[in-house]
Amino acid sequence: MRRWVVPAAGVLAVGGVVAGLWLTGVVHLPGAAKRSVPASAAPAVSVAIPMITTNLAGSGGQHFAQVALTVAVAGPKVAALCHVRLPQVQDAIIGDIRAQTLAQLDGSKGMVQLGRVVRGSLDTVLGAKGDVRAVYFTTFIVQ
Numbered sequence: 001m002r003r004w005v006v007p008a009a010g011v012l013a014v015g016g017v018v019a020g021l022w023l024t025g026v027v028h029l030p031g032a033a034k035r036s037v038p039a040s041a042a043p044a045v046s047v048a049i050p051m052i053t054t055n056l057a058g059s060g061g062q063h064f065a066q067v068a069l070t071v072a073v074a075g076p077k078v079a080a081l082c083h084v085r086l087p088q089v090q091d092a093i094i095g096d097i098r099a100q101t102l103a104q105l106d107g108s109k110g111m112v113q114l115g116r117v118v119r120g121s122l123d124t125v126l127g128a129k130g131d132v133r134a135v136y137f138t139t140f141i142v143q
Helices: 002-023 076-084 086-098 107-126
Strands: 045-055 064-073 132-142
Touching: 045 076, 045 086, 064 076, 064 086, 064 107, 076 086, 076 107, 086 107, 107 132
Parallel strands: none
Antiparallel strands: 045 064, 064 132
16 A cells, blocks of 8 residues: 555645646646636736816816826826827816816715716727726815
8 A cells, every 4th residue: 555655645746736837827738728817907007197286167266176196007008198198188187177066076976986087088088998997096185
């Protein structure tokens, strides 16, 4: 019985190493389907948008918002496009903020909703739905 223990342990050890390498994607076994990472799982690239100050809708110039934000985009190509189109990006964000009233921006729900609106506008400016993964407000002042 002892003659089989050492070879069996060796086979199990080698099998475990191969299985671990296959699960991590290091080794592709013949005939096995290759696993691909979906584009949405690729790491996002952050693009900082400079501070924007603009009046709010319906305030007669009495109320304004001052925001700075960082946008998470699908990759380096989209980040480069965002930098090239920065004037259009800023214009879209200003338009989205100016369309909001003081009441709409009140509380965290208002900020979340504005983030959704900005995300949609930036997808349009950059030319593809889904390129903008998230909008993070780094400064958000409403007065």
